[in-house]
Amino acid sequence: MKIDRRFLLRGTCQGALAVMGLPFLDCFLDSKGESLAATGRPLPTRFNTFFFGCGLTQQLWIPKTGGKDYEMTPQLKPLEPYRAKLNVFSGLRVPLDDNPNIQHWSGAAAAATGISPTKPNEFGSKTIDRQIADVISHGARFKSISASAAGDPKQSYSSLGGANTLPAEASPLSLYTRLFGPGFQDPTKGDWKPDPQALIQQSVLSAVADNRKRVMQNLGTADRARMDQYFTSVREAELQVAAQLQRPEIQAEVAIPAAPAEMVCNNSLPNLRNVTPLMARLGALALATDQTRVFNLSISEPTSSMFVPGDSLGYHQSTHEEPIDPVLGYQPQVAQYNLDSMELFAMLLKELDTVPEGDGTVLDHSLVFAFSESGNARVHDANGLPIFLAGGASGRMKAGYHVAGDSSPVSRVGLTIHRAMGVSLDVWGKGSMEIRQPYTDLLA
Structure with a gap:
């Protein structure tokens, strides 16, 4: 598999193409590394x-x-x-x-x-x-x-x-x-319901999962480490999106006020x-x-x-x-x-x-x-x-x-x-x- 700076992780999401870019990897550079080579849970504390x-x-x-x-x-x-x-x-x-x-x-x-x-x-x-x-x-x-x-x-x-x-x-x-x-x-x-935009974001992140596994097999040690770091941040994004798809289990007695004035x-x-x-x-x-x-x-x-x-x-x-x-x-x-x-x-x-x-x-x-x-x-x-x-x-x-x-x-x-x-x-x-x-x- 050829991987260059323009390579995108691809998948399908709701019948459409889902893509995600990659971080800047060593394999994108020349030999000198100077240029492109081409519930029931307790309350949270x-x-x-x-x-x-x-x-x-x-x-x-x-x-x-x-x-x-x-x-x-x-x-x-x-x-x-x-x-x-x-x-x-x-x-x-x-x-x-x-x-x-x-x-x-x-x-x-x-x-x-x-x-x-x-x-x-x-x-x-x-x-x-x-x-x-x-x-x-x-x-x-x-x-x-x-x-x-x-x-x-x-x-x-x-x-x-x-x-x-x-x-x-x-x-x-x-x-x-x-x-x-x-x-x-x-x-x-x-009437709580998930944000539709969050649903789409979750689908995009899931859609590229298989593609990213194949990409990892074609990288050197340093680039795999960099990709691991990159996907750690992607995983944080996935968790943040997942949080928006679940109704928070709260026990506080609150009412959200109207927006304050300037x-x-x-x-x-x-x-x-x-x-x-x-x-x-x-x-x-x-x-x-x-x-x-x-x-x-x-x-x-x-x-x-x-x-x-x-x-x-x-x-x-x-x-x-x-x-x-x-x-x-x-x-x-x-x-x-x-x-x-x-x-x-x-x-x-x-x-x-x-x-x-x-x-x-x-x-x-x-x-x-x-x-x-x-x-x-x-x-x-x-x-x-x-x-x-x-x-x-x-x-x-x-x-x-x-x-x-x-x-x-x-x-x-x-x-x-x-x-x-x-x-x-x-x-x-x-x-x-x-x-x-x-x-x-x-x-x-």
Whole structure:
């Protein structure tokens, strides 16, 4: 069988020709490789992330005692209603090894991957949300969904590795359209039926299956490996299509709202207070209806540009230019922005905890990983990142604890997340952040 760059996998679909192209294989190249040669299943456990820039003020957020009976500090007060479903982590390290401290980036990348980054705005591997999505998202319509409350698609901390960051939905309307627009079938309605386009896609993928087996027999070792990788991605597409052909088995009591109106989405705090709960609500509904099992929400870039109208500095600039109050011992305006960030985080938890599902809520069947990039934004110190885990992970995660600073690498939280999400993983992270011991006391 002759295989060249124009070769197509062929089959028949509904009486018509179905075709699929191939990836770029070695056999398409010349000898130098430089040119062409011519039911009854349990409820799914969901994963969420929440990112907020510029950290918190250490003396205002870190409880003085560890364990179950810690006090809710001033900056944790917005999270008080969720104390029983929340774990607080302080004193975690971000070892850089021989890499530079990339200001407002090293901490975020380390928390999301367990790897110290070497370049700004790049990740050393897939981020934790995508790693978990690879395991838990089979059967969901979307592998993961990201949203930026500040209206910037670049404010995403979900990546396939390197600079391959996945863009975020940048408005409630775009998020709604992605989730509940064309192609959405409401699983709560009695007239649910598969999307005809999904049926056609499934038929095309099935039609070329026999042809691709014959093609594999005519390839060299390297090209077979490349084709295996290619068909792994094709298989993911097949699973996504198959998910659209099955009515999701849901237990949540939800009603899909009408599409939201266009809204102003930017870094203004009043706008963030309007947009964040709406995006959080749409994310909670998406999880409840099994449109996705991984939802990421961010409220800022690492150098947070959040501002209050009338404030000439804004959040990030205030961390560097606002004087430390000699009586208070901290920067008052920065502390207020910190508190605002926690109030926005609480909005996500509220929406997840408002949707009844089975014997609890969507939050009870989720794990929420909230993180920042700075332990002390004033001096660009990544150590001491504020880290939070919320939700019960379907009974796999104990909650209500302050895990006081034991100088563990931040990657220890990441390994704990994997274990709580049912991901079989012995080690996570690299270099000084390679970790084999999760917080076993938190795992149920």
